[in-house]
Amino acid sequence: MDRNPFSEAEIDGRLAKLRNLLGGRNLDAAVIASPENVFYLTGLDHWGYFTPHLLVVPQEGKPVLVTRANERWTIEKRVKAAEFRSHSDSETAADVAAQVLADLGLLSKQVGLEYWTAGLSHGLALALQSKADAKWSDVSGLVDKMRRVKSAEEQVLMRRAGKMSDVAASAAIAAISDGASEQEVAAQCMSAMFRAGGHVPGFGPFIRPAARLRETHTTWGDGVYRKGEPVFIELSGCISRYHAPLGRLIHVGQIKDEDIAMAQVNAKAFDAVVDALRPGAIAREVFAAWRAVVDDAGLSDYYRHHCGYLIGVGQPPSWTGGNSVIGLRPDSDIVIETGMSFHILSWLMGTGRGDDFVSNTVLLGDGGAELLTATPAGPIVR
Template identity: 55%
Template sequence: MFANPFSRQELDRRVAGFRQLLVRKQLDFAVLSAPENVFYLTGLDHWGYFAPHFLIVPVEGEMVLVTRAMERVTIETFVRNARFSGHGDETSPAAALVAEIRTLSGRAGVEMNTAGFSYPTGRALAEALAPREMTDISGWLDWMRQVKSPEEQVLMRAASRLSDRGMQAAIDALGNGAGESGTAAEVMAALIRDGGSPPGFGPFIRPEHRLGEEHTTWGEGDYLEGSRVFIELSGCVARYHAPQGRLIQMGRIRDEDARMAETCRTAFDAVCEALKPGAVARDVYALWQGHLDEIGCAHYRRHHCGYMVGIGFPPSWTGGNGVTGLRHDSGMEIREGMAFHILSWMMGTGRGDFFLSNTVLVGKAGGEVLSQTTNAPIEIERAMALSA
């Protein structure tokens, strides 16, 4: 969060590709409002996205970034391919956007389904553009972002190395008798110490009695001998994430969990092998589900066995306010360069519990696991007693 992470050639390629899409769709300019997409086209990485940022992208001519005037120094430092248009806090973001839009002509494409686009903005744009047509282009640039360029893949590999360090920090802290907050502190230090930025969310570190909670994290207690600890975390480098997760055993793993661990790992490996260009998401999910069906767990279903990752701004690392998952009903075609957080999540099956996840990059021959952390069960024998 201190420099633009992309080369000028990379940014030029992205902007040109998006403009070509606008031309094919017979649009004259676009208004982007998703932080991830503003970042993708400009490289602006800061925490100012809590306030609206609008990137105006004409088919020809300079782009314009509309946001609060107080962000001038940051934007002039980061952004080298768009003109800054700042407004005071006494001016509504919608009014500032409309003032720039009035100088443009032609058909507009507007990114509406984002965290940065409000109802007042939509209403103001509709009034300003009438009777010109306004097309919702939500998801268009998200689709382009799905395939990671070589520059992006370098950043994701760096994020994965930090994820490995964060997971090892958690294992070490648990082994040394750390409680919930102490373990979290060690993880956060490891994720940031060697060049990482604060991740989009997490880390999620939960004791056994809260395993079923999807998006909560550490509390103030201790981890008990004989229990399990859920850990899901991600390193973050230049807003790129590479999540991984494990179910840690405090002591010896139970027999039924060990058996489920074998199914979990086999299913994970099968998904990685299946992630080849041209594969279809629903077929990948069916392959994962099939391993559960074979052991008598056909009743157990997950909403997906993985989802796309890459750029992420708080409050998520999923790339926006939605999740592009490997679902049972998804017809999404797998493309080389995609990256997925693959989750072999087998908890609450009634036949044992296990969980592991890694970030996987799609190559020509299948999925490459970026993590170096073991997929085998991790059993921790504490080196010291818990403090009172």
């Protein structure tokens, strides 16, 4: 978070590709508002995205980044591909962005805007459109699709993030025992990751007893772990906003035979997903590979909505890359491509015949599927 993680050539290539896509839609410019996409197109890695950042990308000339005036030092030091136009706290980003559009001769022109992003409030979008008389159209998802395939520079960051995930998971697992404080386990997890060179993740880690398993996005409390109750961990290391999550189920003191048996099914199902991740495959086919193993195990009535999702850039409060989850679902027609990375989850919890959970980040590289997280799958008993 102390530097721009991308080369100038990398950023220039992304902007050129975006302009080509805009040209294909007969657009003269676009206003990018998603924090993940602003980061992707500029390399601006900071915690300032809690306020709007509007990146105006014209077909010709340098992009212009509009945000609060007190971000000037950070942006001018780290962002080389865009000019900075600031607004005071008595103005809004819409006020200045509208003036930028006027200065660039884009009023009455065809301008795209990301409608579907948490980075653009409804009120700010209305204000921008009322102040700038352009011909607006929705370009939501345009940059997001560019981000699906990771470049060589991004893959380096993903691999480093995977190593941070393993460091954090190993520390958490080592700290779990009968009577261990939930807070102490979390502290060991986070401190190990930071000492190893990791950055603050988009959210998590999620570490909680099985009694609170269904509380999807809650984490540790002030209790202690007890023998016989499993502990759920799902976490991600982070390097320059890139994430590589993993998940495990930790058994405290003992494990049931039925859980051992379910872990075997789960491992087979996970491997089936990895084997199915090939260029040209369809996401629903990958899910079907996971489903087939589960069905063969006699669990055809068991329901899961996906077996993984695309992963990479993530701004708080998420590591999924925005306010949506692009999953390997039974109804998804996304085509799998080399360079994509996934958080693959094999989740068999609440089956009535035993419980197990394992997840890893998988990068589909030139040589095939590569696991970026190497923490032993288990079953893990502490």
